[in-house]
Amino acid sequence: MEIHVVDHPLVAHKLTTLRDVRTDSPTFRRLTDELVTLLAYEATRDVRVADVTVETPVAPAPGVQLTRPTPLVIPILRAGLGMLDGMTRLLPTAEVGFLGMARDERTLQPATYADRLPQDLSGRQCYVLDPMLATGGTLAASMRLLVERGADHITAICLLAAPEGLRAVEKRLAESLGDDNGATLRVVTAAVDERLNEHGFIVPGLGDAGDRLYGCV
Numbered sequence: 001m002e003i004h005v006v007d008h009p010l011v012a013h014k015l016t017t018l019r020d021v022r023t024d025s026p027t028f029r030r031l032t033d034e035l036v037t038l039l040a041y042e043a044t045r046d047v048r049v050a051d052v053t054v055e056t057p058v059a060p061a062p063g064v065q066l067t068r069p070t071p072l073v074i075p076i077l078r079a080g081l082g083m084l085d086g087m088t089r090l091l092p093t094a095e096v097g098f099l100g101m102a103r104d105e106r107t108l109q110p111a112t113y114a115d116r117l118p119q120d121l122s123g124r125q126c127y128v129l130d131p132m133l134a135t136g137g138t139l140a141a142s143m144r145l146l147v148e149r150g151a152d153h154i155t156a157i158c159l160l161a162a163p164e165g166l167r168a169v170e171k172r173l174a175e176s177l178g179d180d181n182g183a184t185l186r187v188v189t190a191a192v193d194e195r196l197n198e199h200g201f202i203v204p205g206l207g208d209a210g211d212r213l214y215g216c217v
């Protein structure tokens with residue numbers, strides 16, 4: 001699995017405000033949206049395009065356009081929903097599928113409560129949106145589901161990742177799918193933080209992303 005940490009002063013600046021405990025929900029939502037667009041620029045670097053020629057008012061011009069099937073964007077509910085608009089702003093023709101997953105606060109295991117994804121993802125480039133990659137259980141389960149449905153190119157966009165979570169995603173996917181599953185798997189993130197705490201929270205992190213976006217449930 002390829003891990004790409006986006007090293008850019010604007011990303012670092014926005015992430016710093018996002019982490020700040022004094023940042024309120026409206027500002028947190030706006031910054032998440034802005035950060036996703038910056039991360040998406042990197043994450044879509046290898047989106048599939050085909051050569052085309054258009055006529056300018058002056059002459060034919062060679063160019064490219066996105067190929068079909070169109071990419072699929074998958075926000076992981078609930079917190080991933082806060083990243084959807086920022087992503088589709090950059091990829092307006094993408095289709096959107098939804099996965100609802102919640103981590104049990106005690107066992108830290110993810111449970112899937114909603115699956116509105118196509119059954120056949122053969123040849124689909126998939127972009128998974130989830131702000132936090134903590135133990136990695138949620139991302140490993142979602143990537144596994146997508147590969148089992150035929151996706152061969154999956155990029156996860158996360159605001160923050162924990163080092164042990166990144167290692168766990170690689171290990172779990174190798175165990176469940178095999179090392180030579182043929183899929184390209186990537187994680188694009190704004191930062192890899194220090195560690196997880198005893199509650200499975202990223203340190204220093206930004207707290208509970210879902211709660212900070214939408215309030216407590």
Ligand SMILES: O=P(O)(O)OC[C@H]1O[C@H](OP(=O)(O)OP(=O)(O)O)[C@H](O)[C@@H]1O
Pocket residue numbers: 076077078079080101102103104108110130131132133134135136137138139165200209210211
């Ligand atoms: O890497 P993991 O240890 O699996 O944790 C990460 C998951 O935890 C958070 O979601 P949460 O379960 O809190 O659901 P929510 O988005 O509804 O708040 C976060 O948005 C990820 O989906």
Ligand SMILES: O=c1cc[nH]c(=O)[nH]1
Pocket residue numbers: 132134200201202203205206207208209210
């Ligand atoms: O730090 C964390 C870990 C999991 N989920 C969050 O929202 N934050």
Ligand SMILES: [Mg+2]
Pocket residue numbers: 079208209210211
């Ligand atoms: Mg949460």
